[in-house]
Amino acid sequence: MAWQPGEQLLNGKYTIESELGKGGFGITYLARDDRDRPFAIKTLGRKARFTQELAKYKEEFLKEADCLSRCIHPSIVRLEEVIDTDSLCCVVLEYIDGTTLARLVKQKGRLSEREALFYTYQIADALRLVHEQGFLHRDVKPMNIVLRQERSDAVLIDFGLALEFSQDQVEIHHEQGSLGFAPLEQYDLRALRGAYTDVYGLAATLYSLLTAKVPPSASSRDRSWVKTQTDPLVPPKTLNPSVSDRVNTAILKGLALVPENRPQSIEAWLELLQDGPSDFSPQPTEMTPAIPEVANSISAVGMDYTTLERLLADGQWQQADRETEALMIRVAGREAEGRLNVEDVKHFPGRDLRTLDRLWTEYSNGHFGLSIQRQMWSKSAGDYEQLSDRLGWRRDNEWVSYADLTFDLTAPVGHLPSWGRRGRLWSFLATRLKKCSL
Known part of the structure; x- marks a missing residue:
């Protein structure tokens, strides 16, 4: 049963005000503590609580809290506390009163390159810390980036898909992600994962900010390449001629289908954004290939053939x-x-x-x-x-x-x-x- 406005938790420490949103197996509420401070409280939803796999959902849910406890950064939503009892499992997060980048683009249309890069650099710095702590976010997208109302600082939220990883190690992962922002390896249950997985999501986010379009999904691009040797990804500069060649090149590199062809770290991708054209020189805009690579890649798990x-x-x-x-x-x-x-x-x-x-x-x-x-x-x-x-x-x-x-x-x-x-x-x-x- 969903919490109702006025319902209290922990003997009145938190009072529910309203529902903020629902995810795959979680639900988030706006609440105030006994000092009248606003917080976002995320808990397991009905679908997760009334299932035989409750223990598994609970374990995954608490992994998000573990990630946030280790990733303290101005551009990462702050964890206040974890509540884990027999009857209650939830995480208390700072409440960010602002708007998502997705909503901003919907209201304003495509952003200027200067503004888009301003937000991108902040999230890139946050992801750098996430990776240093041994996690991947795996769901970087405009909907998961909120701008603080008072300062317009960008904050990365929703670590529900975050997982621990070892660079280029194969583990069992859930096939999850957001269409247009999830790379090809997230469509496989077993595949190598690395910082390059989040590079794809951040490059797709920058693409969306500059074009007001969501890139075609990696799976549809992959199918098109296999069948026709063409990529339906339209270069951002084609959709927005004001995009610089430098940024256009960096986005296309970050959106390479084959993980090995992407920059292997956030730092490497930022170098493409900051230091001018790399060894890949794009052709005139109307001829720029969306993916300068051969997509018949060798192995998702690093197998030697x-x-x-x-x-x-x-x-x-x-x-x-x-x-x-x-x-x-x-x-x-x-x-x-x-x-x-x-x-x-x-x-x-x-x-x-x-x-x-x-x-x-x-x-x-x-x-x-x-x-x-x-x-x-x-x-x-x-x-x-x-x-x-x-x-x-x-x-x-x-x-x-x-x-x-x-x-x-x-x-x-x-x-x-x-x-x-x-x-x-x-x-x-x-x-x-x-x-x-x-």
């Missing part, structure tokens, strides 16, 4: 087939189990699926590959036995043993890689391949 490429180049198809299965298990972090489960397949990193497919299709001249198999799946109307007949995994209604597969180019089209012979999981793999534009 050198051995597989060497085996395929040498035509050692059986060894390459075994290496492919081993790689998939390692990408999913299932070395101990030795196999993938349904959830692993449903969330398998798209970048790695595309790399596996690209290597197989390139070195077999389009004879083998995951995308070839998915095309056959479509032609088989989703019937696994019919698919297996087409791919040569079944002959005369009998399943072919692994030793009897054909490991050369006389095999049926799509015969390899053979991991898909695990029939129970194939439909999930087909769905994931389609989602990844394969």
Whole structure:
């Protein structure tokens, strides 16, 4: 049940005045303490409280408080206290009486470069501290930046998606983020994370401030690139000719789809903003590519595909087939189990699926590959036995043993890689391949 105006907490220490807003599993209220000072109190909402996963939600909720307790900065919302009892779990935050950058842009339209950079530099300095403390914010966007009414200082709020990270380490993360402001790696359950993840969000925020437009989502950009080799991201200078070449270049670098092609830290990105054009010199505005990179990246989790490429180049198809299965298990972090489960397949990193497919299709001249198999799946109307007949995994209604597969180019089209012979999981793999534009 939601708190009502006038309701008191901690024996009258705080009195609820009104509801400020709701998030994924939290709800925030405006309250006043017994000295009449305003505060924002964030607590678990009904969806989180009445679920079997309450303990998990509570743990994640308190991580936000832990992050804020360690990240004290003028441009980060201040934590007042944490209340964690059997009946009450909430964080008390300073109340910022102001407007978000999203609302400011909606009211004024696009901002001048000078004003936009003024706010961007403040948030960049805040993020630098967040990263030094071992956290990522993961939800940097104009809606989460509030301007103090009295000074117009920018303050970063809503650390609900903040998590601890080690640069370039793979962990299990929730696939969350805001469309247009979340980078490609946040669409994968397992993917490398680093300061470059927040670089994307801040670059997207600056893009939005200067153009009054939200950039296209990273997933839609990725699909477009895979299908057509074009990027629907319009350079900010095209939408706002007053944007300098220096800032235009920095934004495009910060919005690179492939994490390795972005500045790897907030400091590195700020250098592009402050020190003039980098080694990437943009073409005239109407011709400036939105993403000066090849997007068929190697791995979301830092996997090394050198051995597989060497085996395929040498035509050692059986060894390459075994290496492919081993790689998939390692990408999913299932070395101990030795196999993938349904959830692993449903969330398998798209970048790695595309790399596996690209290597197989390139070195077999389009004879083998995951995308070839998915095309056959479509032609088989989703019937696994019919698919297996087409791919040569079944002959005369009998399943072919692994030793009897054909490991050369006389095999049926799509015969390899053979991991898909695990029939129970194939439909999930087909769905994931389609989602990844394969």
